[in-house]
Amino acid sequence: xxxxxxxxxxxxxxxxxxxxxxxxxxxxxxxxxxxxxxxxxxxxxxxxxxxxxxxxxxxxxxxxxxxxxxxxxxxxxxxxxxxxxxxxxxxxxxxxxxxxxxxxxxxxxxxxxxxxxxxxxxxxxxxxxxxxxxxxxxxxxxxxxxxxxxxxxxxxxxxxxxxxxxxxxxxxxxxxxxxxxxxxxxxxxxxxxxxxxxxxxxxxxxxxxxxxxxxxxxxxxxxxxxxxxxxxxxxxxxxxxxxxxxxxxxxxxxxxxxxxxxxxxxxxxxxxxxxxxxxxxxxxxxxxxxxxxxxxxxxxxxxxxxxxxxxxxx
Amino acid sequence: xxxxxxxxxxxxxxxxxxxxxxxxxxxxxxxxxxxxxxxxxxxxxxxxxxxxxxxxxxxxxxxxxxxxxxxxxxxxxxxxxxxxxxxxxxxxxxxxxxxxxxxxxxxxxxxxxxxxxxxxxxxxxxxxxxxxxxxxxxxxxxxxxxxxxxxxxxxxxxxxxxxxxxxxxxxxxxxxxxxxxxxxxxxxxxxxxxxxxxxxxxxxxxxxxxxxxxxxxxxxxxxxxxxxxxxxxxxxxxxxxxxxxxxxxxxxxxxxxxxxxxxxxxxxxxxxxxxxxxxxxxxxxxxxxxxxxxxxxxxxxxxxxxxxxxxxxxxxxxxxxxxxxxxxxxxxxxxxxxxxxxxxxxxxxxxxxxxxxxxxxxxxxxxxxxxxxxxxxxxxxxxxxxxxxxxxxxxxxxxxxxxxxxxxxxxxxxxxxxxxxxxxxxxxxxxxxxxxxxxxxxxxxxxxxxxxxxxxxxxxxxxxxxxxxxxxxxxxxxxxxxxxxxxxxxxxxxxxxxxxxxxxxxx
Numbered sequence: 001x002x003x004x005x006x007x008x009x010x011x012x013x014x015x016x017x018x019x020x021x022x023x024x025x026x027x028x029x030x031x032x033x034x035x036x037x038x039x040x041x042x043x044x045x046x047x048x049x050x051x052x053x054x055x056x057x058x059x060x061x062x063x064x065x066x067x068x069x070x071x072x073x074x075x076x077x078x079x080x081x082x083x084x085x086x087x088x089x090x091x092x093x094x095x096x097x098x099x100x101x102x103x104x105x106x107x108x109x110x111x112x113x114x115x116x117x118x119x120x121x122x123x124x125x126x127x128x129x130x131x132x133x134x135x136x137x138x139x140x141x142x143x144x145x146x147x148x149x150x151x152x153x154x155x156x157x158x159x160x161x162x163x164x165x166x167x168x169x170x171x172x173x174x175x176x177x178x179x180x181x182x183x184x185x186x187x188x189x190x191x192x193x194x195x196x197x198x199x200x201x202x203x204x205x206x207x208x209x210x211x212x213x214x215x216x217x218x219x220x221x222x223x224x225x226x227x228x229x230x231x232x233x234x235x236x237x238x239x240x241x242x243x244x245x246x247x248x249x250x251x252x253x254x255x256x257x258x259x260x261x262x263x264x265x266x267x268x269x270x271x272x273x274x275x276x277x278x279x280x281x282x283x284x285x286x287x288x289x290x291x292x293x294x295x296x297x298x299x300x301x302x303x304x305x306x307x308x309x310x311x312x313x314x
Numbered sequence: 315x316x317x318x319x320x321x322x323x324x325x326x327x328x329x330x331x332x333x334x335x336x337x338x339x340x341x342x343x344x345x346x347x348x349x350x351x352x353x354x355x356x357x358x359x360x361x362x363x364x365x366x367x368x369x370x371x372x373x374x375x376x377x378x379x380x381x382x383x384x385x386x387x388x389x390x391x392x393x394x395x396x397x398x399x400x401x402x403x404x405x406x407x408x409x410x411x412x413x414x415x416x417x418x419x420x421x422x423x424x425x426x427x428x429x430x431x432x433x434x435x436x437x438x439x440x441x442x443x444x445x446x447x448x449x450x451x452x453x454x455x456x457x458x459x460x461x462x463x464x465x466x467x468x469x470x471x472x473x474x475x476x477x478x479x480x481x482x483x484x485x486x487x488x489x490x491x492x493x494x495x496x497x498x499x500x501x502x503x504x505x506x507x508x509x510x511x512x513x514x515x516x517x518x519x520x521x522x523x524x525x526x527x528x529x530x531x532x533x534x535x536x537x538x539x540x541x542x543x544x545x546x547x548x549x550x551x552x553x554x555x556x557x558x559x560x561x562x563x564x565x566x567x568x569x570x571x572x573x574x575x576x577x578x579x580x581x582x583x584x585x586x587x588x589x590x591x592x593x594x595x596x597x598x599x600x601x602x603x604x605x606x607x608x609x610x611x612x613x614x615x616x617x618x619x620x621x622x623x624x625x626x627x628x629x630x631x632x633x634x635x636x637x638x639x640x641x642x643x644x645x646x647x648x649x650x651x652x653x654x655x656x657x658x659x660x661x662x663x664x665x666x667x668x669x670x671x672x673x674x675x676x677x678x679x680x681x682x683x684x685x686x687x688x689x690x691x692x693x694x695x696x697x698x699x700x701x702x703x704x705x706x707x708x709x710x711x712x713x714x715x716x717x718x719x720x721x722x723x724x725x726x727x728x729x730x731x732x733x734x735x736x737x738x739x740x741x742x743x744x745x746x747x748x749x750x751x752x753x754x755x756x757x758x759x760x761x762x763x764x765x766x767x768x769x770x771x772x773x774x775x776x777x778x779x780x781x782x783x784x785x786x787x788x789x790x791x792x793x794x795x796x797x798x799x800x801x802x803x804x805x806x807x808x809x810x811x812x813x814x815x816x817x818x819x820x821x
Contacts, residue, residue, distance in 0.1 A: 003451065183428050188417065189418065191406070192409060192417060198404075200406065203418060205418050
């Protein structure tokens with residue numbers, strides 16, 4: 001039982017998030033009879049995949065005691081590059097995937113390299129790279145550009161019943177990440193350096209290479225997200241990433257992962273992504289202005305963290 | 315005699331012009347346990363860091379199994395078989411006991427994945443062998459400090475070590491746990507491990523060590539089998555030195571002034587007897603004791619920064635509401651232990667740092683009058699001899715000694731009646747120390763009551779008119795003028811008590 005709890009990194013705050021999900025669903029069912037339909041549930045999932053993917057990347061980075069704000073610029077550049085290379089034929093599509101995934105890893109490795117070897121705070125480093133990447137994307141194109149093969153769009157829009165392929169793909173990645181954090185040495189190293197970098201170092205954990213891998217992984221997942229976004233919109237948009245820097249942090253925190261690192265896990269992030277997506281969906285049905293959605297989201301962030309802090313100080 | 319497992323040969327280490335260790339010769343034989351004794355700052359930690367490869371020696375070398383070694387990192391020495399239990403905990407709260415003990419050496423399956431079953435099984439076997447009763451799966455966060463120390467010890471012994479270095483391992487252990495640790499150490503010695511044991515508690519050293527090496531000011535002053543020593547000879551080797559004229563002349567005879575500060579039945583923590591004492595005008599009272607003996611806690615309680623029950627009186631008037639700001643209003647000011655953490659605004663100018671506690675001075679309390687900072691800073695430079703070309707420079711540009719002078723001068727801006735100083739000369743060079751001592755004596759002569767905490771015995775002995783030695787949170791002894799000596803303080807401070815282990819000695 002201990003192991004199951006620790007493996008899933010389940011926390012009391014997850015019950016609160018689950019209760020919120022229930023509450024939002026009830027409100028949704030009450031406010032519109034179109035809410036509890038397979039079509040709507042599939043829509044919610046489609047809207048949630050991109051955020052779920054970047055939030056997964058952010059979770060791993062935050063667990064290691066870092067933060068990655070480069071998604072805003074990185075997603076823009078990566079979608080533009082992908083849509084420019086991917087034509088209609090499978091060969092250029094495969095090339096685009098290879099290029100974009102490598103570019104993502106490269107961006108992450110640069111972030112991680114500056115953080116570890118120059119010793120600058122990741123907040124500053126990734127804010128800087130994000131700005132650079134935005135600039136690069138806009139140098140390539142001002143408008144959404146390029147295209148993706150039809151078969152890829154079909155794949156992204158395809159679904160089994162009311163479950164889009166994107167959801168299944170996302171769940172698989174979350175399971176893999178959970179597995180990585182529980183069953184591999186890298187996973188334990190991530191928790192160790194996030195909790196107490198100096199103690200980890202004394203214990204023989206290779207702190208620098210672990211950080212480098214974490215940021216490279218984050219860049220890789222950003223590239224995966226960018227490819228998904230291209231599939232959804234059919235084009236590469238230099239502004240595709242705008243807002244994802246801070247949006248990626250919200251579910252991590254609401255899901256109970258400590259911003260300082262070392263505590264938390266991917267399950268909480270997934271639950272938080274679900275509650276945020278459902279909330280936006282229900283408020284849409286209720287014809288509530290999106291500005292109110294922001295207010296609700298902000299309240300949830302503060303409430304979630306307050307619960308977490310309250311529990312810890314006991 | 316067989317050759318030592320671990321040895322230092324003419325080992326020296328300098329940091330810039332500072333020679334911290336000079337020509338250390340040090341042997342650890344298999345099955346022996348060597349006590350490493352010395353005051354704070356004598357160089358014990360530096361020696362351990364050199365032995366394990368955290369530092370590289372300036373000259374000389376380390377020998378392991380008779381071979382000359384130059385460890386590139388602690389990892390290299392650990393792999394070779396030198397295990398260290400650090401004074402600062404290196405446990406990771408977010409991980410379980412098993413994950414901590416085998417951190418980065420987890421058993422893995424043939425696919426390279428962590429073998430969770432084997433991890434728990436090996437941890438349980440190790441804990442069983444060491445007789446430590448902890449669950450392998452508990453989160454280290456949920457453990458007591460003593461249990462964390464036990465995890466540290468188990469971690470050090472996870473692989474077959476040849477040498478085990480323990481740095482103040484009993485500081486947080488109870489009597490039973492200390493007993494248990496000693497049993498483990500005896501078993502390890504019987505298995506042929508060499509032990510290096512660092513402790514301030516002399517009784518422990520005489521109980522479990524076979525040899526003693528005393529370091530003072532970076533040189534070995536005394537070395538030999540434990541049978542050739544008594545408590546007194548160890549202490550003499552640790553502290554014997556000339557005081558010189560670093561210190562100003564003390565007050566003549568017992569202080570006769572009126573009591574400025576009185577503490578009545580102050581209870582700082584549960585289970586610690588109440589503390590009562592008086593400090594007279596013109597007197598410098600010292601609080602001595604080992605790190606962790608409760609000196610800082612007592613001082614903070616008097617200052618109102620830490621919750622406590624009891625009464626504090628200033629010139630016979632009890633203070634009813636206890637907080638730092640009411641203490642300042644009543645005339646108690648305190649210089650904290652760490653000037654960088656809670657004393658200075660490092661990025662602000664010298665002038666602003668100095669004027670920070672006196673923004674008003676006749677104007678509106680929330681308004682800083684134009685020119686006020688500069689005007690006050692000029693006074694400070696003249697009166698306290700702070701060496702600075704331009705008071706507009708950030709204070710971080712000043713030397714430690716000058717920073718400390720600015721802080722003391724700042725305290726005096728509030729015209730205190732009682733000054734509490736926690737480690738007033740930490741990180742300060744000898745010249746500035748001497749000036750600070752003169753300043754303090756001058757203030758006492760003007761009628762201030764001063765309470766000084768210091769880990770440097772020489773400072774307590776040289777500066778104070780009267781000394782309380784603290785141990786386990788209580789005032790264990792009071793020493794008057796002629797009785798104050800480093801030996802007298804150490805014999806009380808390091809004595810065993812029922813709340814630690816062993817039989818209470820005459821302290």
